[in-house]
């Protein structure tokens with residue numbers, strides 16, 4: 001069975017060839033029970049993986065890791081024993097059908113949901129629950145699947161707000177308006193103007209953000225995340241509901257942001273074409289489990305991915321070695 | 325309460341054609357208020373309209389910071405006014421040689437402390453539940469001021485009389501003096517409020533109001549921001565209470581700061597427009613002038629039938645209808661209405 005996955009036109013293809021296939025981590029506590037099964041399904045894929053490991057240990061450049069993360073909502077398992085490590089400077093796409101747990105991953109990383117089990121490793125620190133209020137200072141910025149802008153603020157002020165984590169001046173200093181408060185204000189405005197310019201939003205910068213069309217609001221949200229100069233950028237379906245042109249523009253911005261600032265990007269996206277052309281690695285989720293992880297090309301050949309996307313009931317494939 | 329509160333103060337006014345700078349309007353209003361009004365206005369105008377208008381406008385500005393900008397609904401405004409009024413009274417009475425400005429600022433700070441305490445539930449509660457919990461402030465303060473006669477220097481039923489007002493030896497006891505005093509206090513605090521809402525802190529208020537999770541994620545200290553909104557708002561409302569007691573009524577009792585007053589201030593903010601400083605002035609003007617107009621009009625049309633009972637009832641009915649009308653048709657209040665008219669006017673005129 002083959003699945004034709006076409007690549008989008010965004011000229012963003014980058015270091016994908018250098019990122020080798022990664023099978024599920026071995027011998028680590030909290031290993032997902034299906035991870036070995038995962039490896040068994042792809043005997044051919046093992047070779048490049050071991051070659052890669054010989055060259056450099058997998059965890060050496062992990063800037064963000066989920067270890068054995070499980071999360072459930074009243075009996076519904078949103079995430080089951082998820083392990084995932086994100087490498088510095090890569091664009092890692094997370095794909096999977098609706099309800100697969102993609103947003104839950106971003107919500108766990110940003111501390112919006114505390115995981116039931118497992119932990120998140122961020123900048124060498126281990127967190128049972130990531131402290132959301134410190135997230136920006138830890139160098140993580142995110143966008144939301146459903147817009148989370150401040151509709152009562154202009155585009156410029158929404159983006160300036162993205163510098164909130166840098167503000168040190170008290171409100172009294174801000175009332176007086178000189179010294180540190182003034183420096184912070186000017187700095188935030190200047191950086192916001194830069195990012196707005198970069199994302200080609202300048203003509204709209206005085207508009208109330210709530211009055212913009214959906215696609216542009218998504219772009220403003222990206223701007224608000226970028227202005228924080230994050231090391232890690234979590235994008236939850238930044239291109240959902242966009243036209244093909246808008247998607248291409250957005251894809252261009254994401255790669256440009258990575259290339260310009262060296263930002264590590266975790267990207268949730270449904271459009272397979274965009275994912276294949278944009279990402280260095282792809283993690284595929286289904287029913288809260290990671291069912292595949294590798295380069296776009298490897299993931300495209302993966303039987304489980306094909307099954308999940310074609311909606312084939314998993315128990316019918318038990319003969320192929322999948323146990324769930 | 326899901327109203328679209330837009331921070332119209334933050335949007336550069338797209339005033340057509342006239343290239344007036346932003347400060348032109350406030351400065352000309354102040355010029356008229358300081359120079360023309362004292363010459364032209366009658367005692368009646370000061371006592372019945374301008375003084376309550378100034379005090380209520382300031383209370384509206386204070387509540388707007390909390391409710392309009394920071395999105396925290398409060399029904400305790402009158403309580404914070406009472407704290408301000410009684411604190412200023414006691415400071416003036418008990419602290420030898422404290423100048424009026426000193427007791428004014430300390431009264432504001434007292435109200436801020438009480439506001440902070442009653443703002444603590446906001447860390448857990450939202451919307452309707454928070455509004456109900458702020459009622460606690462309303463009932464507690466009124467109870468405490470009536471129960472402990474110390475607050476009113478042992479006067480019957482907690483009534484207090486304002487001390488003579490003077491600043492630097494200049495007596496301000498006539499209507500004009502009290503008007504100029506109130507005007508100055510209101511002008512200064514309004515200016516500072518404007519500075520606040522366009523600052524990083526003001527942006528934080530709006531961020532918390534519009535999307536608390538997103539605010540937290542970009543690094544807005546959400547809890548601190550909410551408490552600060554309560555403190556600043558109560559500070560301003562407390563000082564509005566001092567103006568109410570010292571400059572306007574001169575004799576007040578705790579019952580004057582009841583739930584009706586809290587609602588009145590909330591209506592000022594809703595009618596004037598959430599998250600606009602100038603809206604509070606429009607709202608207060610309407611609330612103050614409207615009953616007077618209604619009573620004249622009622623007496624004119626209905627004659628003797630229109631007694632105080634009927635007046636009170638018709639006032640409530642019309643005001644209630646007005647608020648519903650505003651919530652439905654112009655949720656952004658008089659300020660937005662004015663804004664729209666200003667924008668359309670040139671187009672309408674140029675068609676002639």
Ligand SMILES: Nc1ncnc2c1ncn2[C@@H]1O[C@H](COP(=O)(O)OP(=O)(O)O)[C@@H](O)[C@H]1O
Nearest residue numbers: 073076077078097098099100101102103104105
């Ligand atoms: N806040 C929540 N309350 C209840 N169930 C939730 C919540 N968030 C997610 N879920 C459930 O968790 C599962 C995974 O959801 P989600 O992570 O949003 O999936 P995806 O982003 O892949 O579509 C779904 O079954 C969803 O219904």
Ligand SMILES: [Mg+2]
Nearest residue numbers: 102103104145
């Ligand atoms: Mg999702």
